[in-house]
Amino acid sequence: MSSLFSPIKLGPVELPNRVVVSPMCQYSADDGSATDWHMAHLGMLANCGAGLVIVEATHVERHGRITHGCMGLYSDHNEASLKRVIEHCRRAGTAKWGVQIAHAGRKASAQRPWEGGGALKAGEDPWETVGPSPLPFGPGWHMPRVATLQDIAHVRESFVNSAKRAVRIGFEAIELHYAHGYLAHSFLSPVSNHRTDQYGGSLENRMRFSREIARAVREVVPKSIALGARITGNDWRDGGISTDDAMAHAKALKADGLDYIDVSSGGVTGDTRNPTGPGYNVQIAERIKKEAGITTRVVGLITAPAQAEAIIAEGKADMVALGRGMLDDPRWGWHAGAELGAEVERPPQYLRAAPKLWAPAQRVAKAS
Numbered sequence: 001m002s003s004l005f006s007p008i009k010l011g012p013v014e015l016p017n018r019v020v021v022s023p024m025c026q027y028s029a030d031d032g033s034a035t036d037w038h039m040a041h042l043g044m045l046a047n048c049g050a051g052l053v054i055v056e057a058t059h060v061e062r063h064g065r066i067t068h069g070c071m072g073l074y075s076d077h078n079e080a081s082l083k084r085v086i087e088h089c090r091r092a093g094t095a096k097w098g099v100q101i102a103h104a105g106r107k108a109s110a111q112r113p114w115e116g117g118g119a120l121k122a123g124e125d126p127w128e129t130v131g132p133s134p135l136p137f138g139p140g141w142h143m144p145r146v147a148t149l150q151d152i153a154h155v156r157e158s159f160v161n162s163a164k165r166a167v168r169i170g171f172e173a174i175e176l177h178y179a180h181g182y183l184a185h186s187f188l189s190p191v192s193n194h195r196t197d198q199y200g201g202s203l204e205n206r207m208r209f210s211r212e213i214a215r216a217v218r219e220v221v222p223k224s225i226a227l228g229a230r231i232t233g234n235d236w237r238d239g240g241i242s243t244d245d246a247m248a249h250a251k252a253l254k255a256d257g258l259d260y261i262d263v264s265s266g267g268v269t270g271d272t273r274n275p276t277g278p279g280y281n282v283q284i285a286e287r288i289k290k291e292a293g294i295t296t297r298v299v300g301l302i303t304a305p306a307q308a309e310a311i312i313a314e315g316k317a318d319m320v321a322l323g324r325g326m327l328d329d330p331r332w333g334w335h336a337g338a339e340l341g342a343e344v345e346r347p348p349q350y351l352r353a354a355p356k357l358w359a360p361a362q363r364v365a366k367a368s
């Protein structure tokens with residue numbers, strides 16, 4: 001029996017398997033609102049065989065977006081447009097739905113990747129960014145304004161408001177984006193946070209920003225909805241977040257009421273490079289799962305069904321997330337199920353393509 005395709009309870013939410021679609025920005029929103037692209041893209045992923053799909057980084061305020069095309073949950077229109085897409089996906093597919101809520105911090109005001117991926121230039125409608133300290137993400141990036149205590153409270157409130165919108169839309173899971181160099185990660189990492197107030201210095205102080213948001217959001221997210229965070233497992237550079245720090249962060253967030261942790265890594269500055277080997281975050285996730293004792297998902301170059309199966313079967317993580325692999329093969333879950341001998345739910349319209357039925361055809365093909 002497949003471990004990958006065994007059910008799991010993610011906090012209060014029952015999922016039929018442990019395959020998750022990782023959040024992936026599409027840079028195709030209109031002032032934060034979902035568009036026809038999201039109908040097609042998320043509609044496609046609704047039938048990828050994953051138990052849970054996490055909607056891309058969806059920003060808690062307009063100035064917290066990465067690009068002009070990024071999603072948001074800061075207006076009634078944003079909320080209505082995303083609700084429409086999720087309702088469509090539920091009618092069309094089998095997956096359950098989560099949303100990642102985010103603030104880009106000093107990595108905001110950027111070009112879409114296919115338009116350069118750097119900081120927006122004059123004439124491209126750039127905006128002022130905020131960060132823990134006056135340190136840009138890299139050469140050519142905007143110098144962030146140092147977040148005041150008022151800004152910090154405002155961002156926290158924005159996370160709470162977006163979480164309320166996500167609850168109204170009916171998501172089964174809400175995920176806080178605490179990785180990839182965006183605002184919360186930039187507070188956590190000593191590379192980007194040089195503050196001397198209660199939000200800087202010791203690890204406890206640097207975790208204060210993300211912990212306060214986690215607690216405030218937990219208060220408005222009912223216990224029937226899973227609340228988690230994507231954290232950075234390692235900054236992959238000297239003087240940055242180590243796996244021990246990530247462990248402390250995971251433990252603290254568990255105490256703050258989160259149901260799960262997703263382990264990603266890297267991205268604190270423009271010049272950091274992640275390892276490029278298969279499953280490069282798995283060792284970190286294994287430590288967090290065992291030592292922090294929280295439901296743990298792992299992401300990063302997990303592409304083959306046997307690889308994903310082994311991660312779960314060997315107890316290294318509770319769930320796996322796939323990003324690029326799912327864009328490349330949006331029926332990955334169906335194909336992995338077939339390879340691992342597991343039944344994967346599919347909509348009745350597509351039942352005739354189920355493996356049971358194509359197996360004899362393959363036999364005929366082999367015989368001839």
Ligand SMILES: Cc1cc2nc3c(=O)[nH]c(=O)nc-3n(C[C@H](O)[C@H](O)[C@H](O)COP(=O)(O)O)c2cc1C
Binds near residue numbers: 024100264322
């Ligand atoms: C097109 C694209 C958009 C992404 N956008 C997000 C995002 O919105 N939030 C996030 O946490 N990670 C984002 N990521 C990172 C992925 O979620 C994932 O962690 C990363 O691609 C590594 O997993 P993979 O090797 O399975 O692709 C994005 C990756 C890609 C390729």
